[in-house]
Amino acid sequence: MSEFLLERIFNKVDTIPTFPETARRALELLRRDELDFRELEQVIKSDPGIAVNFLKLVNSAAFSLPQKVDSLLKAFMYLGTDQIKLSLLASVSGKYFSDNLTGYGISAKDIWLHSINCAFITEEIANELKLSPEKKESLYIASLLHDLGKIVLDLYTNLEEVKFHEITRENPSWDFLQIEWFVLGVDHGMVGGYLLKKWDFPEDITFAVRAHHDADLMIQKKVSAIVGLSNILANLMGITGGVDAFKYKISSKLIETLGLTTKDLEKIMFKVLKRSMFLENLVV
Ligand SMILES: [Fe+2]
Ligand SMILES: [Fe+2]
Structure with missing residues (x-):
């Protein structure tokens, strides 16, 4: 690039x-x-x-x-x-999520729902782990804004649309992040993190946004591990942030870092599903 x-x-x-x-x-x-x-x-x-x-x-x-x-x-x-x-x-x-992200193929409503539900998930995880109110606040903001970089990059995924489609066809196993790197030489986590840093957001928030697709980076801090996990869980629940939603997997290292069990995750997803149902008809 x-x-x-x-x-x-x-x-x-x-x-x-x-x-x-x-x-x-x-x-x-x-x-x-x-x-x-x-x-x-x-x-x-x-x-x-x-x-x-x-x-x-x-x-x-x-x-x-x-x-x-x-x-x-x-x-x-x-x-x-x-x-x-x-x-x-x-x-x-x-x-921030008032326009459709056409390059990514996501509607404004879907990216908004994805972001809000990630915030719900981080909140449930934080309750489960009995985290402090300060940590909860960082988690709310980081999870709500974790895909902010997509808004910036959308302009370019649009410009390079043909190339994006070509690369996606040639590499069916790639997720959107790999395609971003191949075509643009940067990913939306990095761009979002950069943006929040420029706005003077606290370090744990900028780091979590930066690391939300990087399995090794996210486990270095609690807030980033939870935001990374919330993004994967939301995608697995069908509250997706893009067409590559089902390509992301929860690593055992991530679960171990947070000390959660599969049972905990099931409980968290059940609670979030109940809360998220009413959001479906909401337009902000
Ligand atoms: Fe993302
Ligand atoms: Fe996401």
Whole structure:
């Protein structure tokens, strides 16, 4: 791959909207032991786009609230901290997944559902492993944004569409990552990690996004191991992030690193399936 193309790919990174400061400040408040709803309301209100999306989401069938909620304060009271955080991240991440990824053959809705379900999975794993609230937050964000690099690379998978199809036909056993490397000389984990680093995200998040397809790299840290596992599990459950979904396997090293059993994984997948069913009809 030419230096020129690589440069163009990384330049495209600058055209992706940055992670909203409002969401970042809100997440900071949500991390505190004593949450002040009024303070949180002021922060979320400062970005009308986020506030509107948030209300739209909590009023959707997914949350089955007893009545329509028209104020942020009421929504907070119904939802509680964990749900507020998830709704906030869901509405923010929706902004990145608003276009179909045509080069990858994934619709905007599918990549969004894939990302949200990965967040559900990481949450269930974190509960199983009794992780700290800080780790849980890193996991939410890293799993929601793990495929961000696909948005950047989609432009190029489109440009090189013929070549992509040719390589895929000639190498039926390859996954999308191998094809990305062959055609573009970079993969979407690397591009996503680079982007989040540029936005000053904490190291455990950027590393997890960077490593989510690299079996050796992901097991070096707990957060990256869980994000990598969540991506494979979501794909195996049919909540796919691309046409190569079923080519990814769970390595025994990964399971050993996290100290999980097959039974644990079954339990986690069952819980996630129940939670994810209501998301199907949701449009953010
Ligand atoms: Fe991925
Ligand atoms: Fe993924």
